[in-house]
Amino acid sequence: MATTVGHMETATGHTQATAAHPKAEGQQHPIAIYLWIWALLFVFSTFSYLIDYFHLHGLLRWSLIITFMLLKAGFIVAIFMHMAWERLALKFAILVPPLVLLILILLMAIEGDYTFLTRLTAFLR
Amino acid sequence: MSESNVTPAEEPAAAPSGLTGVVSDWSGDKEAFHVPWGKAMMWIFLLSDTFIFTCFLTSYMNVRISTTVPWPNPSEVFALNIGGQHIPLILIAIMTMVLITSSGTMAMAVNYGYRRHRAYTAALMLITAGFGATFVGMQAFEWTKLITEGVRPWANPWGAPQFGSCFFMITGFHGLHVSAGVIYLSVVARRVWRGFYDQKGSYETVEITGLYWHFVDLVWVFIFAFFYLW
Numbered sequence: 001m002a003t004t005v006g007h008m009e010t011a012t013g014h015t016q017a018t019a020a021h022p023k024a025e026g027q028q029h030p031i032a033i034y035l036w037i038w039a040l041l042f043v044f045s046t047f048s049y050l051i052d053y054f055h056l057h058g059l060l061r062w063s064l065i066i067t068f069m070l071l072k073a074g075f076i077v078a079i080f081m082h083m084a085w086e087r088l089a090l091k092f093a094i095l096v097p098p099l100v101l102l103i104l105i106l107l108m109a110i111e112g113d114y115t116f117l118t119r120l121t122a123f124l125r
Numbered sequence: 126m127s128e129s130n131v132t133p134a135e136e137p138a139a140a141p142s143g144l145t146g147v148v149s150d151w152s153g154d155k156e157a158f159h160v161p162w163g164k165a166m167m168w169i170f171l172l173s174d175t176f177i178f179t180c181f182l183t184s185y186m187n188v189r190i191s192t193t194v195p196w197p198n199p200s201e202v203f204a205l206n207i208g209g210q211h212i213p214l215i216l217i218a219i220m221t222m223v224l225i226t227s228s229g230t231m232a233m234a235v236n237y238g239y240r241r242h243r244a245y246t247a248a249l250m251l252i253t254a255g256f257g258a259t260f261v262g263m264q265a266f267e268w269t270k271l272i273t274e275g276v277r278p279w280a281n282p283w284g285a286p287q288f289g290s291c292f293f294m295i296t297g298f299h300g301l302h303v304s305a306g307v308i309y310l311s312v313v314a315r316r317v318w319r320g321f322y323d324q325k326g327s328y329e330t331v332e333i334t335g336l337y338w339h340f341v342d343l344v345w346v347f348i349f350a351f352f353y354l355w
Binding site: 037041065097108123 | 231
């Protein structure tokens with residue numbers, strides 16, 4: 001009797017697991033959302049180009065370039081690559097590891113500055 | 126309690142050892158990601174590719190910070206004369222638009238795939254591949270122009286010699302990804318056209334192909350910002 005109950009639990013658990021898998025259906029969303037994102041990507045790219053065209057400089061140039069870049073990247077990953085609709089486990093597994101790259105970038109920026117200063121002092125000597 | 130409709134469960138088998146054990150342990154009903162396995166694998170591949178491209182862009186940043194020679198101005202290097210007008214960075218702007226357009230058509234292809242619209246899916250994928258091929262063609266034009274102007278991986282007429290090595294390495298690797306994507310798209314589009322995924326009962330391969338293609342566009346977003354706009 002006990003084993004039968006166990007079997008039934010397994011069977012129920014399995015049904016739930018299958019229901020949680022929308023494998024056959026996949027990622028189906030209204031076409032309008034893609035068209036909107038598509039248009040937005042064009043707008044952001046045009047703005048990025050205009051930053052260069054109008055010779056913006058300094059902090060303004062940089063903050064705008066980075067902002068448009070992150071917006072474009074975010075929309076591509078979230079909507080076009082469907083990450084917004086994936087489960088949190090997959091989001092974490094894919095989006096968290098690249099964050100360690102920020103440390104690499106920081107270290108290499110410091111290293112580059114150091115090399116630059118070393119070269120300057122070597123040339124000035 | 127009659128269990129006539131309860132299916133008999135399988136006997137719990139003894140855990141196998143050796144290589145079979147490895148396979149059974151890693152696949153033994155312990156699915157972490159509730160997506161088709163191909164999609165999970167594609168994401169993990171793209172994650173590793175992210176690291177590769179970040180290494181390229183980071184090394185580029187490092188040499189650009191550390192050089193004492195002025196860096197060539199990309200706005201001027203990639204300018205074109207169109208109809209007697211000197212337009213800065215125009216080629217790169219067009220290439221960006223081509224790639225974004227191709228990303229849009231790819232998203233449409235995935236959508237029509239899940240609607241089981243075979244002809245639209247195949248056609249949209251081929252259009253995507255066509256835009257990809259256009260992009261590679263424009264890149265070939267850009268390389269030819271720069272090489273005839275004297276840009277080499279070790280030297281160029283305008284400034285820091287590292288410009289050439291960074292340029293050829295980063296855009297070359299990205300161009301290879303686009304070329305591979307064009308082939309990948311063509312193969313899958315052919316299968317869509319022949320009804321392979323209707324027989325299989327799932328169009329998830331189209332979405333997985335789309336993931337790769339959108340990633341190629343994604344990488345270009347970063348190259349555009351850091352290499353061309355800096």
